[in-house]
Amino acid sequence: MVGYFRQYVIIANDTEWTYHSSGTSVIQIERKERHNMFSKLTNNHDIMEKVNPVFNTAKGTLLMLAGAGVDEAIRYLDELNFSTDEIVKKAGQGTSNNVVVALECMQEMRYSCINSVVMERGFKNIMDIACGYSPRGLKMSEEGINYIGCDLPIVVEELRRCDETFKEHSGRLEHIAIDATNTASVQKAASSLDGPIAIITEGLLTYFTESELRAFLKNIKEVLLQHGGCYISCDFGKRDYMKAAIKSIFDEEGTDKVIESLSNARNNISDIKSDYAVMRLGYDLLKEYGLKTEKVVFYRDDFEPSVKNIISKEQLEKLKDNFRKIYIDVITVEENKSVLDDNDSEFSFTSSCDGENGLNILVSGRLDTITSPELLEFFETEVKEANFKSVTFDFSNLSYISSAGLRVLLIYKKCIDNLKVINANDYISGIFEQTGFADIIEC
Numbered sequence: 001m002v003g004y005f006r007q008y009v010i011i012a013n014d015t016e017w018t019y020h021s022s023g024t025s026v027i028q029i030e031r032k033e034r035h036n037m038f039s040k041l042t043n044n045h046d047i048m049e050k051v052n053p054v055f056n057t058a059k060g061t062l063l064m065l066a067g068a069g070v071d072e073a074i075r076y077l078d079e080l081n082f083s084t085d086e087i088v089k090k091a092g093q094g095t096s097n098n099v100v101v102a103l104e105c106m107q108e109m110r111y112s113c114i115n116s117v118v119m120e121r122g123f124k125n126i127m128d129i130a131c132g133y134s135p136r137g138l139k140m141s142e143e144g145i146n147y148i149g150c151d152l153p154i155v156v157e158e159l160r161r162c163d164e165t166f167k168e169h170s171g172r173l174e175h176i177a178i179d180a181t182n183t184a185s186v187q188k189a190a191s192s193l194d195g196p197i198a199i200i201t202e203g204l205l206t207y208f209t210e211s212e213l214r215a216f217l218k219n220i221k222e223v224l225l226q227h228g229g230c231y232i233s234c235d236f237g238k239r240d241y242m243k244a245a246i247k248s249i250f251d252e253e254g255t256d257k258v259i260e261s262l263s264n265a266r267n268n269i270s271d272i273k274s275d276y277a278v279m280r281l282g283y284d285l286l287k288e289y290g291l292k293t294e295k296v297v298f299y300r301d302d303f304e305p306s307v308k309n310i311i312s313k314e315q316l317e318k319l320k321d322n323f324r325k326i327y328i329d330v331i332t333v334e335e336n337k338s339v340l341d342d343n344d345s346e347f348s349f350t351s352s353c354d355g356e357n358g359l360n361i362l363v364s365g366r367l368d369t370i371t372s373p374e375l376l377e378f379f380e381t382e383v384k385e386a387n388f389k390s391v392t393f394d395f396s397n398l399s400y401i402s403s404a405g406l407r408v409l410l411i412y413k414k415c416i417d418n419l420k421v422i423n424a425n426d427y428i429s430g431i432f433e434q435t436g437f438a439d440i441i442e443c
Contacts, residue, residue, distance in 0.1 A: 047373050047380065050411060058132025058155065061107055061203075065135065067100065068108040069306030072135035072142075079162050080133065098249050099258055105307050106245030109323050110234055112305070113298045114200055115139065117232050117330060123198040125229070127190055129180050130204035133159065141171035150189050152369060153177040179369040180204065181215035181402055183340060186223060196229035205235035210277040211431045212402055217289050218340050224291075224333045231291075231331040234298075236282040241298060244322035248315050290335025299323035345399060347371040351378070358390040359383065364397035367405030376408045384415060391416045396423035401431055413441060 059082055065073035115136065118126060124145055128136055131149035140147045149159060159175040166173060176192070178185040190197060199220060205213060220231050234241050242262075246255045286293055299320055308316050347365035354360060367375065383391070391412055395401075413419045420442035424432070432438040 047376055050376060050407070057203075058130075058134075058151075062133040062135065064100070064104045064107040065111060067310075068104040069309055070108055070111070070135065071306075072138045075166075076133065076135040076138060076162060079165055080158060099261075101307075101310060102246045102249040102258065105248060105305070105311065105319055106242055108305055108307055109245060109298065109319070110202060110241055111136065112303060113234075113300075113323075113328055114202065114232055116300055116303065117296060117328065118145070118198045118200075119143065121198070121230070123196060123229065125193040125195055125197045125227075126200060127193065127197050127223070128200045129178070129186075130201055131155075131159075131175070132202075134202070136200075137173045137175070138162070138166050138169075141166070141169040141173040144170040146172040146193060147174070148172075148189055148193060149175040150178045150180070150186075151175065177370070179366075179402070181212050181219070181400070182366060182368055182370060183215075183219050183222065185370065186219040187226070190223045190227055193227065195227070197223065197227045198229055199223060199231040201231075201233045201235055203235060205233065205278040205282070206239070206276070207403070208277060209403060209431065210281065210434055211400075211427075213277045213281070214285060215400070217285055217291070220331075221289050221291055221333060222338060222340055225336065225338060229332075232328065233331065234328045235278055236286075236293075236329050238279060240326040241323070241328075244298075244326050245319065248319035248322055249311070286331060289339045290333065290337055291331050292334040294330045294332070295327040296330050297324060298326050298328055345397070347374070349375060349378070351382075353388075356390075357388055358392065359386075359388045360392050360394065362394040362397065366400040366402075367398060367408070368400065368402040369404045372402070372404040372408045375405075376411060379408070379412055379415075383412070388416055390418040390420075393419070393421045394423050395421055395425070395428055398424065398428055401428055403435075406431075406435060406437055409437070409441060 062073055062077055062080075063082070066077045111134070118140070126136070126140055126145060126147045128134060128147065128149045129151075131137070131151050132155065134149065137147040137149050149156075151159075156175045156177040163173050163175060174192070176189045178189050180186065205216070208216060223229075224231065243255060243259065246258050250258055283293070305316070305319065307319070311319070345365045347363075347367070347370075349361055349363045351359060351361045361375075363375070365371070393409070409419075409421075421432075422443075424443055429438070429443065432441070432443055437443075
């Protein structure tokens, strides 16, 4: 065979095309359906954990709700059969019993307040985004409310076992895999509900970069425009509910130390630099996108927390009093105008080798929670042991990159130091600047 040999891999529309060529002539074409490949990938805990390590904190949340004595959390934890020791280890929680008790108080108060707002306002549909292993679906379906829990494929796969076990209720209980920043996946999940929707997030926004937060809020507004309803969250501002719970157990100095310790633990879980966009810009972005917020008091006097059985009467009264002074946000549409950007294309990537043991990867569309595992799977199976001296990512057709996508780039970089990104547009370059990746990767 005369000339050099190249192999191109193109992945698009759930199909993998492999082109073997000599010079400029294609000499062989292989086509492989990727439906089963993606199904296998989404069940690969190792791959999914590398792309989104923060999902383990959701197990810790369920464990704390169960520890607080929330009945449906205990039932969920029993059905999922998690290893509690592994949950505590991966969630990065401290070992202090008082810290655990404070977090159990926080989780129950947040969980129960959101539930109360939904039921007080008579909503029959809930879309719980980044639901994690929340038992809310079980409680709400028992109340006759339709519940759609949305999260990563790996989380949804586990929760669907519970859906089957607890399906005999008057309300609908279902879990759907989405990326919260991906317009198509969010709208598809919402379309399965008929009537106004109560959209919920608990803690999600604190992990978002500015670009992710903007994309998410645009999607939220679009769902509210199309279906009506509201968005309920306590993620905006400074998360006063965390301090309110910890102050019921600790004094002022101890509270500050615990909050600092928890913040450090959180940063250790996620290796992507957080710019705390929701704390800096949250309310400004709501206004920018034509959304308005109503402040609702956290604590209701007719609610008796389950944590009363694990804390003293004095601590319980402090907990109630602290939560009477803080608020949750109920967000609705103020300006009936879409703020979506119509510039997303379908994800695909192609790879080719140059003549100097280098790898070139052209990525198109969105590199997000749903699509990033494909690129990581390619690394693990094709790139990691291939001894490439360099990798060049061509982002000329890339429209969006999330923290999951950045994390995959970081994994490539740790293995192949000579890595660079070319042809990134201003939007992608801005994300690199916001997250500090411009200092890590040549671009």
